[in-house]
Amino acid sequence: MGRQQHGSDDFDLTGWSEDIANDIRRSRRRVVETGAGPSRRDFLRSLGVGAGTLAAGSLLAACGIRGSSPDPSAEAPPRLTDAAPTDVPDGSGRTLSVSLWGGETERAFVEAVIPAFTALTGSKVAFETGSGGERFNKLLAQKGSPTVDVFINSAENVYQAKAQGLVQDLETARVPTLSEVGDWAKWPYGVSYGLLAFGLAGVAGLEQPVSSWNDLWRPDLVGKIAMPGIGHTQSPQVLTVISELNGGSIDDIEPGLAKLAELDPAVLHFFWTNWAPQAESGDVLVSPEFNYQVVGMGDAGLDVSFVFPEEKAIAADNTMSVVAGTGREDLAHAFIDTALHADVNARFCSVWYGTPSNENAAILPEIEGRVPAAVDILDKVRFFDVEMMAAKRPLWTQQMNQVVASAWA
Amino acid sequence: MGVAAPDSDFPRPRRMGLRRRGGRVGITIGASGFGAFPMMVGLGAAVVVPIVILARQSVAVNPLNPTDSAIGLSNYAVLFTAPIYREAIIRTGRVSLVSSAVSVAFGFLIVLALTMYRRREPRSSLHVFLLVAPLLAGPIVTVMGWVGLFSSGQLGYRAVNLARGMLGLEIGRVVETEVGMTIGLIHFLIPLVVLTLYPIIRGISPELLEASLVLGEPPLRTIGRVVIPLCRPGLMAASVITLAMAASAFVNARFLGGERNLVLTTLVNQQMNTFDPTGAAATSILLVVLGSSLVTGYGLLAARTEG
Numbered sequence: 001m002g003r004q005q006h007g008s009d010d011f012d013l014t015g016w017s018e019d020i021a022n023d024i025r026r027s028r029r030r031v032v033e034t035g036a037g038p039s040r041r042d043f044l045r046s047l048g049v050g051a052g053t054l055a056a057g058s059l060l061a062a063c064g065i066r067g068s069s070p071d072p073s074a075e076a077p078p079r080l081t082d083a084a085p086t087d088v089p090d091g092s093g094r095t096l097s098v099s100l101w102g103g104e105t106e107r108a109f110v111e112a113v114i115p116a117f118t119a120l121t122g123s124k125v126a127f128e129t130g131s132g133g134e135r136f137n138k139l140l141a142q143k144g145s146p147t148v149d150v151f152i153n154s155a156e157n158v159y160q161a162k163a164q165g166l167v168q169d170l171e172t173a174r175v176p177t178l179s180e181v182g183d184w185a186k187w188p189y190g191v192s193y194g195l196l197a198f199g200l201a202g203v204a205g206l207e208q209p210v211s212s213w214n215d216l217w218r219p220d221l222v223g224k225i226a227m228p229g230i231g232h233t234q235s236p237q238v239l240t241v242i243s244e245l246n247g248g249s250i251d252d253i254e255p256g257l258a259k260l261a262e263l264d265p266a267v268l269h270f271f272w273t274n275w276a277p278q279a280e281s282g283d284v285l286v287s288p289e290f291n292y293q294v295v296g297m298g299d300a301g302l303d304v305s306f307v308f309p310e311e312k313a314i315a316a317d318n319t320m321s322v323v324a325g326t327g328r329e330d331l332a333h334a335f336i337d338t339a340l341h342a343d344v345n346a347r348f349c350s351v352w353y354g355t356p357s358n359e360n361a362a363i364l365p366e367i368e369g370r371v372p373a374a375v376d377i378l379d380k381v382r383f384f385d386v387e388m389m390a391a392k393r394p395l396w397t398q399q400m401n402q403v404v405a406s407a408w409a
Numbered sequence: 410m411g412v413a414a415p416d417s418d419f420p421r422p423r424r425m426g427l428r429r430r431g432g433r434v435g436i437t438i439g440a441s442g443f444g445a446f447p448m449m450v451g452l453g454a455a456v457v458v459p460i461v462i463l464a465r466q467s468v469a470v471n472p473l474n475p476t477d478s479a480i481g482l483s484n485y486a487v488l489f490t491a492p493i494y495r496e497a498i499i500r501t502g503r504v505s506l507v508s509s510a511v512s513v514a515f516g517f518l519i520v521l522a523l524t525m526y527r528r529r530e531p532r533s534s535l536h537v538f539l540l541v542a543p544l545l546a547g548p549i550v551t552v553m554g555w556v557g558l559f560s561s562g563q564l565g566y567r568a569v570n571l572a573r574g575m576l577g578l579e580i581g582r583v584v585e586t587e588v589g590m591t592i593g594l595i596h597f598l599i600p601l602v603v604l605t606l607y608p609i610i611r612g613i614s615p616e617l618l619e620a621s622l623v624l625g626e627p628p629l630r631t632i633g634r635v636v637i638p639l640c641r642p643g644l645m646a647a648s649v650i651t652l653a654m655a656a657s658a659f660v661n662a663r664f665l666g667g668e669r670n671l672v673l674t675t676l677v678n679q680q681m682n683t684f685d686p687t688g689a690a691a692t693s694i695l696l697v698v699l700g701s702s703l704v705t706g707y708g709l710l711a712a713r714t715e716g
Contacts (some may be wrong), residue, residue, distance in 0.1 A: 015546070026491075131682070131683030132682075133681060133683075134681075137681050137686065140472075140473075140686070160473055160684060164472065164473070187485055207680075229667075229668050230679065231678075231679040231682050231683055240625065245615045266582065267584065267585065268585065268667055268669065270488075277560055278560070278561070281560065281561060281562065283560075283561045329656070363696055375621050390473075390474075390684060391474060393683050393684050394473075394683055394685040394688070395685040397552060397679065397685070398487075398491065398493075401493045401494075401668075401671065401679075402491060402492065402493045403492075403494065405668055405669055405671070406482075406492070406493055406496075408669045409669040
């Protein structure tokens with residue numbers, strides 16, 4: 001199985017990254033210029049005008065002629081766009097450490113974000129990769145002396161990190177591109193670079209395509225489904241949905257537990273590669289899965305399609321945040337700002353296969369038709385309260401082990 | 410005419426304790442004058458300190474879920490009262506004992522055959538290398554291989570289900586079962602047994618075996634009454650090593666056992682990933698206690714049977 005390479009062979013990254021860096025610098029100048037208070041040049045100009053006026057006035061007064069002072073109602077002189085250095089941090093000789101997933105996520109950052117960020121700041125970037133849970137627990141263990149500067153994880157994990165004081169609130173002035181990001185992607189302590197949908201993936205050739213979460217219990221699919229593992233990030237959300245479809249609710253998950261226990265999954269998965277061989281052999285026909293991973297399965301030669309269930313798919317977004325206590329907050333904010341730049345976000349999502357969070361980011365031609373824009377799917381996905389999910393996860397995991405996993409054994 | 414007694418091949422027991430020098434009794438410390446004390450202190454700290462930290466965490470409030478009422482020994486109580494976790498504890502012991510016993514038995518037979526073969530064919534190092542190749546490849550590679558073999562319709566799947574059919578058991582999935590997990594573990598442990606037993610069995614003098622056969626003992630009784638007693642220390646060491654490794658195996662349990670067959674290692678991983686670090690700490694302590702108990706119990710049993 002292989003994956004299609006994007007980016008590096010399609011265009012000159014050097015020129016592209018420089019263009020992005022210059023665009024970011026210009027946008028930051030506009031932010032500085034339109035912000036409160038005069039620039040240094042204006043202050044000096046004012047001093048010069050004031051001193052000249054004072055001298056002229058004195059001279060004229062000595063000559064018996066009243067001098068003139070600047071008309072306060074006159075329009076301010078136009079500001080130069082090639083003004084003094086902006087607040088883009090100087091990363092020369094410095095290295096920013098970023099915690100993120102490996103695989104497609106890492107590759108997308110390497111191909112889309114790193115070139116622009118490096119061109120902008122001159123900083124190097126080091127990655128710390130691993131699963132979301134592992135990296136969260138590592139950050140927790142390092143509380144007070146973190147080894148990473150930017151923490152990228154699921155919204156729930158980043159929420160927990162904030163609750164534990166591991167990440168800080170974003171300084172919005174340092175991330176001007178936040179203004180272009182959809183509200184669904186923004187938290188006080190972080191911002192998402194894209195939106196994913198967790199719905200149903202079905203292999204080609206199904207006599208009756210799936211369209212609902214209830215289809216997992218169809219008689220023709222008995223023993224032919226894969227299910228997310230008990231510890232999967234979306235397990236509590238799936239449990240909530242199934243509970244609601246069977247007379248329960250988020251506060252009453254017993255119906256959902258009982259219904260899930262009726263299934264007989266062929267395999268439990270945490271990643272598409274866990275069930276891809278079974279999909280290829282025909283042992284698995286349907287599975288709950290992320291839409292971006294289904295696109296990746298297509299690249300790998302598997303004929304699998306993604307379906308938004310009629311009851312809505314589960315929204316999942318990966319969040320970027322600045323680690324508390326890092327000595328490189330300036331670079332961390334600049335990194336996030338760079339990642340959210342419209343062109344960078346578009347390029348990133350063309351590699352990652354997710355929906356961009358920047359509303360001005362285009363869906364590039366190479367992924368058109370395969371990756372949706374946010375405006376096309378926001379009404380097809382359901383967002384869950386991350387605080388509630390984080391609070392319920394430990395107990396629900398224990399209950400799923402007790403009722404569901406024991407039935408699936 | 411008698412059989413020549415073996416010399417350096419026959420292990421002699423060492424005398425431990427005080428040595429008498431010229432009428433005075435002294436304790437030999439070691440050439441450095443410090444002995445192994447500093448190393449023991451360092452090793453002890455490296456082992457004891459993490460366990461103490463985990464133990465403290467296991468009885469603390471869950472910092473990720475302060476509303477959780479579990480505190481004190483309640484994390485341990487859950488492990489022993491919840492049927493799924495009790496089953497995980499029992500499964501850990503069962504899989505460890507079975508895989509250790511089978512790998513030692515098979516490993517012993519393999520080494521015996523290899524030793525006899527090597528005496529006729531000296532250039533058989535390649536066979537030893539191939540035998541220990543799973544160790545060199547690492548657990549990930551071997552486990553992924555088994556996942557492929559155990560997939561529906563593949564060789565491993567058909568072989569296991571053939572055996573199930575012959576035993577009157579229900580045929581079906583092999584991945585994410587205890588059987589698949591045990592087979593993968595045995596495959597990984599056999600090389601360890603081979604590496605442990607090979608030098609010991611090679612050291613057994615062939616004249617001893619010939620003498621036994623000449624005196625009328627059948628081959629199987631020769632193995633049982635001559636070979637096994639001579640390599641008993643090696644068998645004990647191999648058993649302890651495989652038992653400890655089986656109890657602490659994660660990759661094998663994660664991919665071949667899955668969440669439908671939780672053992673203590675995969676339970677720790679699941680708890681860590683679901684915002685239950687205090688539960689994970691309690692499970693880790695239990696794993697240490699269980700592994701230590703298995704090893705200690707086996708050692709006592711072996712010493713008793715030897716005595």
